[in-house]
Amino acid sequence: MQRYIVKRLLQGTLILFLVSIIVFLLGRQIGDPVALLLPEYSTEEDRIRLTEQLGLDKSLPEQYAIFIWNALQGDLGNSIRGAREPALDLVLERVPASLMLASIAVFISLLIGIPLGVLAAVKRGSLLDTTARVLALLGQATPVFLLAIMGMYIFSVQLGWFPTSGYGRPEQFVLPVLTMSCFMVAAFLRLTRASMLEVVDSEYIKLARIKGLSERNVIWKHALRNSLIPVLTFMGTIFGRMISGAVIVETIFAWPGIGRLAYDAVMQRNYPVLQAVVLFIATSFLVINLLVDILYAFIDPRIRYSQ
Amino acid sequence: MTEAVLETKDIKKYFPVIKGILFSKTTGWVKAVDGVDLYIGTGETLGLVGESGCGKTTIAKLLLMLEKLTDGSIIFRGRDLKEFTREDVRQYRKSVQAVFQNPLSSLDPRMKVGSIISEPLIVDRTLDRKGVKDRVTTVLEAVGLDPRSAKAYPQEFSGGQKQRIAIARALASDPQLIILDEPISSQDVSIRAQLMNLLKDLQDSMGVSFLFIAHDLATVRYLSDRINVMYLGKIVECTNREDLYTNPLHPYTKALLSASLPHDPDSRREGDVLSGEVPSPLNPPTGCRFHTRCSQAMPECSQTDPVFKEVQPGHSVACLLYQ
Amino acid sequence: MQLSLSAKIIVVTGLVIILVLAVIAIFAPLIAPYDPTIGELSERLKPPCWQEGGSRDHILGTDTLGRDVLSRLIYGTRTSLTVAVIAILIAGSIGSLLGITAGYLGGWVDTVIMRLTDLAFSFPTILLALVLAFVLGPSFFNIILVISLVLWVEYARMARGEALKIRGMDYVALAQVAGCSKIRIMLRHILPNVASSLIVLATLQVGMVIVLESSLSFLGVGVPPPDPDWGSMVAGGRSYIFSAWWLSAVPGVAIVITVLSFNLLGDTLTEYINPSLRRQGGW
Numbered sequence: 030m031q032r033y034i035v036k037r038l039l040q041g042t043l044i045l046f047l048v049s050i051i052v053f054l055l056g057r058q059i060g061d062p063v064a065l066l067l068p069e070y071s072t073e074e075d076r077i078r079l080t081e082q083l084g085l086d087k088s089l090p091e092q093y094a095i096f097i098w099n100a101l102q103g104d105l106g107n108s109i110r111g112a113r114e115p116a117l118d119l120v121l122e123r124v125p126a127s128l129m130l131a132s133i134a135v136f137i138s139l140l141i142g143i144p145l146g147v148l149a150a151v152k153r154g155s156l157l158d159t160t161a162r163v164l165a166l167l168g169q170a171t172p173v174f175l176l177a178i179m180g181m182y183i184f185s186v187q188l189g190w191f192p193t194s195g196y197g198r199p200e201q202f203v204l205p206v207l208t209m210s211c212f213m214v215a216a217f218l219r220l221t222r223a224s225m226l227e228v229v230d231s232e233y234i235k236l237a238r239i240k241g242l243s244e245r246n247v248i249w250k251h252a253l254r255n256s257l258i259p260v261l262t263f264m265g266t267i268f269g270r271m272i273s274g275a276v277i278v279e280t281i282f283a284w285p286g287i288g289r290l291a292y293d294a295v296m297q298r299n300y301p302v303l304q305a306v307v308l309f310i311a312t313s314f315l316v317i318n319l320l321v322d323i324l325y326a327f328i329d330p331r332i333r334y335s336q
Numbered sequence: 337m338t339e340a341v342l343e344t345k346d347i348k349k350y351f352p353v354i355k356g357i358l359f360s361k362t363t364g365w366v367k368a369v370d371g372v373d374l375y376i377g378t379g380e381t382l383g384l385v386g387e388s389g390c391g392k393t394t395i396a397k398l399l400l401m402l403e404k405l406t407d408g409s410i411i412f413r414g415r416d417l418k419e420f421t422r423e424d425v426r427q428y429r430k431s432v433q434a435v436f437q438n439p440l441s442s443l444d445p446r447m448k449v450g451s452i453i454s455e456p457l458i459v460d461r462t463l464d465r466k467g468v469k470d471r472v473t474t475v476l477e478a479v480g481l482d483p484r485s486a487k488a489y490p491q492e493f494s495g496g497q498k499q500r501i502a503i504a505r506a507l508a509s510d511p512q513l514i515i516l517d518e519p520i521s522s523q524d525v526s527i528r529a530q531l532m533n534l535l536k537d538l539q540d541s542m543g544v545s546f547l548f549i550a551h552d553l554a555t556v557r558y559l560s561d562r563i564n565v566m567y568l569g570k571i572v573e574c575t576n577r578e579d580l581y582t583n584p585l586h587p588y589t590k591a592l593l594s595a596s597l598p599h600d601p602d603s604r605r606e607g608d609v610l611s612g613e614v615p616s617p618l619n620p621p622t623g624c625r626f627h628t629r630c631s632q633a634m635p636e637c638s639q640t641d642p643v644f645k646e647v648q649p650g651h652s653v654a655c656l657l658y659q
Numbered sequence: 660m661q662l663s664l665s666a667k668i669i670v671v672t673g674l675v676i677i678l679v680l681a682v683i684a685i686f687a688p689l690i691a692p693y694d695p696t697i698g699e700l701s702e703r704l705k706p707p708c709w710q711e712g713g714s715r716d717h718i719l720g721t722d723t724l725g726r727d728v729l730s731r732l733i734y735g736t737r738t739s740l741t742v743a744v745i746a747i748l749i750a751g752s753i754g755s756l757l758g759i760t761a762g763y764l765g766g767w768v769d770t771v772i773m774r775l776t777d778l779a780f781s782f783p784t785i786l787l788a789l790v791l792a793f794v795l796g797p798s799f800f801n802i803i804l805v806i807s808l809v810l811w812v813e814y815a816r817m818a819r820g821e822a823l824k825i826r827g828m829d830y831v832a833l834a835q836v837a838g839c840s841k842i843r844i845m846l847r848h849i850l851p852n853v854a855s856s857l858i859v860l861a862t863l864q865v866g867m868v869i870v871l872e873s874s875l876s877f878l879g880v881g882v883p884p885p886d887p888d889w890g891s892m893v894a895g896g897r898s899y900i901f902s903a904w905w906l907s908a909v910p911g912v913a914i915v916i917t918v919l920s921f922n923l924l925g926d927t928l929t930e931y932i933n934p935s936l937r938r939q940g941g942w
Contacts, residue, residue, distance in 0.1 A: 310783060
């Protein structure tokens with residue numbers, strides 16, 4: 030187990046290193062920062078001075094070395110827009126909003142998706158099962174941006190219940206959270222239903238029934254615990270999907286999270302900020318995946334990570 | 337004994353046991369094959385018998401060049417495999433074929449029987465299309481199948497028929513040696529006899545040599561001219577068929593024999609029944625490897641490793657009782 | 660393969676819808692009543708024919724530039740399906756070949772390819788696509804390239820897993836004994852045995868690709884403006900959501916129906932061909 034963790038940490042570091050190279054190169058590709066920073070009518074001397082100031086006159090490997098050295102010290106450069114704040118600060122400042130949106134959405138999805146999945150499996154073939162499955166299929170077939178716009182039209186334009194954008198007041202959370210939750214509810218429902226159906230037919234559940242445990246106990250305790258493993262695996266991949274969802278949802282609802290920051294950074298060719306966002310996301314992604322794998326190993330002792 | 341098709345001289349195959357992540361190091365060796373001499377004569381069948389895990393399948397893989405030798409040499413028609421050029425290897429591939437235990441896994445489910453059988457010929461490229469087609473018909477008839485079977489998929493055949501297809505493929509390139517690794521073990525008893533007869537007929541008509549690998553002495557008896565008994569990577573006894581069944585010397589052979597003849601109470605002597613598990617080849621017993629399970633073990637057996645030598649004419653054994 | 664009656668109905672319905680969509684995509688110029696890129700400003704923002712003020716001339720109304728929504732929808736089918744099919748073909752071939760090579764050869768080749776997939780996995784899809792689309796600039800071929808870069812990973816992982824299983828089969832060892840080259844073994848023995856799983860995965864991914872492509876177009880980094888695309892149609896209607904809801908709703912419904920059909924077909928195929936491959940979720 031320890032060896033597995035060490036191995037994964039080493040691999041993670043290597044991947045992060047590769048990510049940093051790609052991020053660095055992509056950042057350089059987005060546009061000429063000198064042209065972006067200087068006012069329209071500026072002299073050749075201004076250009077040269079700024080190029081030197083930004084270190085852009087050095088060779089690419091040198092620029093990368095400086096970039097990574099600074100990055101290790103927590104300095105990812107300054108935004109080339111607005112008040113030219115440090116890029117990392119801009120990212121960190123936006124994290125709480127994204128985290129809030131994501132965690133509420135995951136929480137609500139689990140709260141709806143898992144019990145619905147269990148009920149659908151237990152009452153297989155019933156009206157509830159069919160409805161749940163159709164909803165899940167629709168939930169997975171509808172793109173997030175479409176849901177967001179439909180939500181806006183129905184709840185903001187037609188009914189006037191919730192605002193179309195903004196961050197802070199509780200009613201401003203409703204639409205973004207609902208939009209983010211939809212595909213996750215669908216995924217949790219399907220996964221729980223499928224694995225419940227498998228588990229319910231297994232020998233040890235039959236045994237638990239023979240032992241005379243109440244049906245409620247059998248389903249909600251014994252069967253559910255074992256069906257949660259695929260759900261947990263899915264949680265590992267959900268982070269990437271959440272980020273993808275966040276880019277869209279936050280952009281549409283003007284939510285001040287890192288998804289919107291990433292979108293704006295790309296649109297404004299703000300490469301230091303983009304580098305900071307991508308590095309931040311890739312790091313969190315690797316850490317979360319490692320944690321999920323370790324947790325997985327504890328829950329399901331059949332899995333041994335000894336190669 | 338006829339002229340040798342293939343011989344092995346002191347072949348060894350050790351698998352490393354690797355530990356560590358960043359700086360991996362070898363902490364031990366599994367000695368799957370530990371110094372084995374075999375001699376397969378032209379048109380002969382050599383039997384190789386031992387319990388599972390004794391290294392007999394590793395020998396098959398070594399001879400088929402699916403694994404690399406750790407040490408020793410394999411000699412094909414008088415020449416060492418180590419000296420082979422690309423062309424020699426190509427010829428060797430044509431000359432040495434194999435039939436494995438499980439026909440379900442031996443036949444590619446996405447290939448038609450005709451493609452399966454002709455694959456060695458297609459890869460070899462000496463025959464033209466018509467030649468290949470004729471050859472497929474010939475070998476299908478030789479194994480007792482309808483030539484029209486070539487157009488079907490292997491899933492459409494019974495277990496016994498599948499094994500016939502596997503044999504037909506092995507025959508396609510007109511090989512000099514076929515390695516039969518437990519070719520009938522997965523079959524029903526009634527089919528076993530048919531397959532044995534087929535193999536014998538094929539050998540008589542084509543003059544091909546067999547290395548017949550099995551885990552019990554009953555199976556190899558019918559076909560083999562000479563039989564090697566193997567235990568934990570080493571040969572413990574080797575003699576001709578008649579001698580082995582009437583005059584077994586090594587206690588392990590005796591135990592195997594009594595296990596293969598359960599219905600004959602007279603032949604079972606006290607203590608000949610094999611007890612206990614096969615020891616791990618990662619950490620084999622000192623001295624004679626069999627002493628932990630041997631009914632006739634003496635104190636010195638745990639210290640001295642017996643030499644494999646001829647104790648009667650044409651009959652070699654590795655046991656301190658005869659040294 | 661035994662399908663229950665309801666599963667059969669689902670598969671047939673899905674297939675019929677997919678066929679109709681394919682016909683629409685192929686014969687778009689014959690079916691569409693107007694040129695999708697040219698509009699008449701005097702005709703702008705006409706509602707669909709069943710709404711008050713709508714007319715038979717523009718069954719699904721017109722957009723802000725007076726272009727016929729139905730015609731744009733029909734040409735949009737072409738865009739979506741072409742991008743999906745080409746991207747999946749590219750990503751599928753490259754991913755499967757890399758995966759089979761990694762699984763069959765093992766060793767350092769395997770390590771390198773698998774680390775590459777980890778790398779691709781550590782970028783959230785949309786973000787990677789967004790950055791790439793922006794770096795490369797919006798064009799029809801770049802969007803295909805971007806989506807392929809995102810997609811190949813799943814094929815590589817699956818093909819590798821399957822190749823690892825098949826590598827242990829006796830027929831692979833026997834092919835080596837017969838003198839087959841490594842390339843022949845990979846192409847003639849491993850690929851055909853992995854193919855059915857790959858095809859199922861491809862079907863499952865069509866829906867995903869359509870969603871991804873329309874999302875990118877929605878964000879403004881997809882198919883460039885005058886060309887009709889469902890995602891950019893939804894985006895274009897966004898600002899008129901108060902007055903002309905159909906501008907977003909019509910292409911939206913088209914996306915949902917298309918994705919739903921492919922998902923239903925893919926799910927049913929999965930259940931009957933390779934149950935270990937269940938789709939886990941979309942966006």
